[in-house]
Amino acid sequence: MSKAKIAVFLCHCGTNIAGVIDIERVAKEIRRIPDAVVWDHRFLCSTDGVESMVNNIKSSGVDRVVVAACSFRTHEPLFQEALRRAELNPYLLEMVNIRELCSWVHEGEKEKATEKAIRIIKAAITKVRNNKPLERKKLPIIPAALVIGGGIAGIRAALDIADAGFTVYLVEKEPSIGGNMAKLDKTFPTLDCSICILGPLMNAVAQHPNIKLFTYSEVLSIEGRVGEFLVKILRKPRYVREDLCKGCLICIAKCPGKAIDEFNAGLSYRKAIYIPYPQAVPRIPVIDPNTCLYIQKGVCRICEKLCPVGAIDFSQRGGVIEVRVGAIVVATGFEEYNASNIYEYGYSKYPNVVTGLQLERLASSYGPTEGRLIIPGLGKEPRRIAIVNCVGSRDERHLPYCCRVGCMASLKHTWYVKHLLPDAEVFIFADEIRASGKGFEEFYRRIRQLPKVYIVKGRASEVRGNPNGTLSVRAYDPALGREISIEVDFVVLEVGIVAGRGTEAVKNILKLGVLPSSGFLLELHPKLNPVETAVDGVYICGAAAGPKDIPETVAQASAAASKVITLLSRGYIETQPYIAKVDEELCSGCRICLTVCEYNAIKIVERGGRNVAYVDEALCKGCGACVGSCPSRAIEVLNLGLKQVEEMVAEILR
Amino acid sequence: MSVEPRVLVFACTYCAYAAAETAGVSKLQYPPQIYIVRLPCSGMFKSYYVLKALRSGFDAVLWSGCHPPYDCHFINGNYKARVRATLLKAYLKQLGFEDERFRLEWIAAGEADRFALIAKEIVENATRLPKLRFIEYREVEVK
Numbered sequence: 171m172s173k174a175k176i177a178v179f180l181c182h183c184g185t186n187i188a189g190v191i192d193i194e195r196v197a198k199e200i201r202r203i204p205d206a207v208v209w210d211h212r213f214l215c216s217t218d219g220v221e222s223m224v225n226n227i228k229s230s231g232v233d234r235v236v237v238a239a240c241s242f243r244t245h246e247p248l249f250q251e252a253l254r255r256a257e258l259n260p261y262l263l264e265m266v267n268i269r270e271l272c273s274w275v276h277e278g279e280k281e282k283a284t285e286k287a288i289r290i291i292k293a294a295i296t297k298v299r300n301n302k303p304l305e306r307k308k309l310p311i312i313p314a315a316l317v318i319g320g321g322i323a324g325i326r327a328a329l330d331i332a333d334a335g336f337t338v339y340l341v342e343k344e345p346s347i348g349g350n351m352a353k354l355d356k357t358f359p360t361l362d363c364s365i366c367i368l369g370p371l372m373n374a375v376a377q378h379p380n381i382k383l384f385t386y387s388e389v390l391s392i393e394g395r396v397g398e399f400l401v402k403i404l405r406k407p408r409y410v411r412e413d414l415c416k417g418c419l420i421c422i423a424k425c426p427g428k429a430i431d432e433f434n435a436g437l438s439y440r441k442a443i444y445i446p447y448p449q450a451v452p453r454i455p456v457i458d459p460n461t462c463l464y465i466q467k468g469v470c471r472i473c474e475k476l477c478p479v480g481a482i483d484f485s486q487r488g489g490v491i492e493v494r495v496g497a498i499v500v501a502t503g504f505e506e507y508n509a510s511n512i513y514e515y516g517y518s519k520y521p522n523v524v525t526g527l528q529l530e531r532l533a534s535s536y537g538p539t540e541g542r543l544i545i546p547g548l549g550k551e552p553r554r555i556a557i558v559n560c561v562g563s564r565d566e567r568h569l570p571y572c573c574r575v576g577c578m579a580s581l582k583h584t585w586y587v588k589h590l591l592p593d594a595e596v597f598i599f600a601d602e603i604r605a606s607g608k609g610f611e612e613f614y615r616r617i618r619q620l621p622k623v624y625i626v627k628g629r630a631s632e633v634r635g636n637p638n639g640t641l642s643v644r645a646y647d648p649a650l651g652r653e654i655s656i657e658v659d660f661v662v663l664e665v666g667i668v669a670g671r672g673t674e675a676v677k678n679i680l681k682l683g684v685l686p687s688s689g690f691l692l693e694l695h696p697k698l699n700p701v702e703t704a705v706d707g708v709y710i711c712g713a714a715a716g717p718k719d720i721p722e723t724v725a726q727a728s729a730a731a732s733k734v735i736t737l738l739s740r741g742y743i744e745t746q747p748y749i750a751k752v753d754e755e756l757c758s759g760c761r762i763c764l765t766v767c768e769y770n771a772i773k774i775v776e777r778g779g780r781n782v783a784y785v786d787e788a789l790c791k792g793c794g795a796c797v798g799s800c801p802s803r804a805i806e807v808l809n810l811g812l813k814q815v816e817e818m819v820a821e822i823l824r
Numbered sequence: 825m826s827v828e829p830r831v832l833v834f835a836c837t838y839c840a841y842a843a844a845e846t847a848g849v850s851k852l853q854y855p856p857q858i859y860i861v862r863l864p865c866s867g868m869f870k871s872y873y874v875l876k877a878l879r880s881g882f883d884a885v886l887w888s889g890c891h892p893p894y895d896c897h898f899i900n901g902n903y904k905a906r907v908r909a910t911l912l913k914a915y916l917k918q919l920g921f922e923d924e925r926f927r928l929e930w931i932a933a934g935e936a937d938r939f940a941l942i943a944k945e946i947v948e949n950a951t952r953l954p955k956l957r958f959i960e961y962r963e964v965e966v967k
Binding site: 286 | 832
């Protein structure tokens with residue numbers, strides 16, 4: 171008698187399976203297969219069931235197992251563990267679902283359900299014969315992380331990872347870290363001074379022994395896989411030597427260059443050599459080559475003469491540096507939507523129409539007016555102010571989504587106005603005020619109770635200039651049931667937010683997915699994996715991953731950091747076992763599989779003078795797109811080989 | 825062999841197969857002539873599998889995956905399946921197969937009712953089709 175090779179376990183699942191399928195008959199049929207031995211159990215997943223399974227595998231000396239029971243999704247790990255205990259490789263198990271796919275859906279047709287069960291179990295036996303023992307390989311991880319973006323999200327993530335003892339490379343495209351939060355005067359709903367809570371963190375980054383800060387730098391390319399990314403960083407020339415500069419800022423005083431100050435949202439001018447704002451980190455000036463007289467016209471060099479330490483260096487050309495990291499955090503933040511696109515609100519047409527971010531700068535003590543609220547260009551204080559919400563947001567023509575911060579910002583901006591100009595009147599135009607955060611509703615109530623603050627429950631339809639220089643804001647007021655028009659002398663637009671250029675660039679480099687309606691980075695799962703991405707080892711946080719406020723951003727940054735720390739501190743990664751494998755004999759090196767692989771897992775390598783495809787097992791996800799594309803039948807997914815599928819298909823009807 | 829039609833379903837793990845399992849959980853009944861082979865992704869589409877199924881005695885084949893554009897667990901395997909399925913459809917037509925022999929459907933993990941509906945439909949359609957007959961060729965040695 172030939173030695174039994176394949177163990178088949180049939181589960182009754184109480185009456186769930188046995189109530190429809192005749193297990194006796196199934197067992198009888200399967201026993202006819204010469205290399206199969208069959209057992210059945212009332213509840214195979216019970217402790218007793220698993221125990222008997224382990225013993226039966228051991229005592230019968232089988233080397234393949236088929237379990238005909240329920241879903242692999244819920245029970246495969248349990249039965250794989252049973253194989254492991256019986257000293258069999260867990261991937262020599264094949265599960266057949268005779269419950270969800272058979273007994274439960276063919277309750278009235280017991281005869282046919284039994285026949286179907288026999289057929290699909292036979293097919294699984296055919297398949298499992300050719301299953302190979304697989305293993306998860308352990309690959310090393312470089313204990314360092316790259317954080318892209320130096321706003322509050324990137325700062326928080328970098329500090330968390332660095333505090334855990336890992337090296338962090340923090341890359342920021344601007345001359346200073348701080349991001350959008352540094353531009354804010356105060357934060358809702360607590361009215362904390364923004365830079366006062368951000369500044370200490372910025373300095374902590376600069377002084378942290380584990381953080382290597384690259385400001386005025388951009389990520390050029392990223393290659394490799396989780397655990398081993400090779401990152402190329404472009405360092406733009408600063409024309410100021412970071413190793414010599416002491417931050418005395420004498421160089422700035424006499425510079426004749428003049429350019430629009432981006433940090434102050436275009437409300438003021440800066441020199442050609444400048445630091446973006448007084449609290450900038452690092453406190454090292456940068457020379458803007460487009461404005462510098464010496465770089466443009468070959469004359470001046472006054473900053474060079476003034477510098478007491480000789481830090482000005484016009485010969486700098488920048489360069490590319492390479493770093494190797496095990497994980498990446500993308501924290502590229504957001505930008506304000508271009509308010510000029512919403513022509514009906516007159517932004518960039520009337521000087522007394524500003525964006526929310528511009529108001530932040532006007533209210534800021536280190537802004538263009540040093541904290542005095544005056545109308546830009548007119549130089550006088552406003553008396554009646556309109557705040558228009560949802561500018562571009564929740565608007566099919568512009569941004570279909572909610573910016574999630576505009577409502578609260580409008581309340582905060584109302585407070586700015588009332589704080590700086592107590593007699594001023596404020597009209598907020600809003601469909602509704604979305605105050606769903608912690609302490610938000612209380613803040614809303616506080617602002618509503620301020621004198622001369624009016625909330626118009628209707629979206630502004632137009633901002634029109636009057637001959638006397640004032641503006642008329644029109645809106646449909648559903649409470650009054652008619653259109654209203656309010657004359658004001660200053661309009662603040664709470665503009666929607668977009669993912670921005672930085673996010674766009676990184677998305678392309680890392681091949682990350684984005685939400686098509688908005689361009690924000692896509693998480694692996696919106697509920698269960700909010701900071702992971704489809705690319706292993708790449709995590710997202712902050713406004714790059716979707717509109718959010720500062721507390722949420724910080725929470726998400728810490729979440730991303732903890733994911734990175736978990737990964738890096740484990741020290742190795744385990745590959746998933748179902749990867750594609752190339753038959754080098756059959757491969758013609760045609761490269762079609764390279765074009766269909768979304769994970770860049772396939773490379774061309776030379777083998778004995780021929781070019782053949784090679785699968786990087788750390789990158790392969792086992793989707794099988796390459797299997798379908800291969801014209802030479804040279805590539806297959808392990809334990810789901812071409813032959814296995816074909817034989818299975820043929821066996822069902824045999 | 826019975827004269828009942830047999831239908832083979834290739835289902836991706838993450839959407840169509842999950843829908844089939846959900847149909848089971850919800851006890852949605854469909855004909856037992858449906859057989860399901862689980863693949864990691866509909867993007868594993870290989871025309872040969874479909875041809876092999878028809879050749880093995882299946883009367884119709886359903887290839888199913890996740891809804892475009894964004895449901896695919898493997899980014900865009902469903903698009904790859906769609907491109908190849910379109911080519912196969914044209915090819916099957918030239919070979920003389922009826923349109924109902926091969927179908928491509930997107931079924932989300934939660935669309936258990938849709939899975940059951942399609943299963944019923946495809947068996948019904950296959951019932952009306954004649955049994956496939958293949959001409960056996962023998963390999964002849966060429967002198």
